Amino acid sequence: MDIFSKIAAGEIPSYKCAENEEFYAFLDINPLVKGHTLCIPRREVDYIFDMEDDEIARFQVFAKKVAIAIKAAFPCIKVGEAVLGLEVPHAHIHLVPMQSENDLNFRNEKKSFSAEEMQATAAAIFSEFQKL
Ligand code: AMP
Numbered sequence: 698m699d700i701f702s703k704i705a706a707g708e709i710p711s712y713k714c715a716e717n718e719e720f721y722a723f724l725d726i727n728p729l730v731k732g733h734t735l736c737i738p739r740r741e742v743d744y745i746f747d748m749e750d751d752e753i754a755r756f757q758v759f760a761k762k763v764a765i766a767i768k769a770a771f772p773c774i775k776v777g778e779a780v781l782g783l784e785v786p787h788a789h790i791h792l793v794p795m796q797s798e799n800d801l802n803f804r805n806e807k808k809s810f811s812a813e814e815m816q817a818t819a820a821a822i823f824s825e826f827q828k829l
Pocket of ligand 1: 698711724725726728735745780781782783784785786789
């Protein structure tokens with residue numbers, strides 16, 4: 698199993714933001730900004746564009762709900778979305794609350810938050826997701 702499959706299965710700890718039977722969302726451990734979240738399919742697939750049409754459509758709808766929850770928890774101009782996947786070979790969508798275009802620059806130095814702050818951030822997003 699790859700690292701993100703283990704996270705979705707609960708075998709490696711993560712700061713859970715949202716989940717359903719098919720997808721899982723958790724905080725990026727090296728966030729660009731507070732609330733930077735990753736959405737993944739529970740199924741092991743590396744390249745997002747290898748997903749079948751209906752699966753990628755459901756994945757994007759899941760990411761949309763997570764983005765709405767992030768914006769409710771952490772007011773921002775927009776939640777930006779990015780797909781890189783050069784580091785971890787398991788499809789994932791980055792969701793980043795943006796106050797400016799620069800917030801979605803992956804060359805920026807990553808932020809560091811305490812475990813308590815990360816827990817509180819994830820809990821705030823999870824709470825908003827439950828309302829949708
Ligand atoms: P990329 O594959 O280029 O989209 O980058 C992978 C992303 O996953 C990076 O932003 C990492 O900080 C993040 N990441 C890697 N391992 C973990 C982990 N165990 N928990 C949360 N985020 C992770």
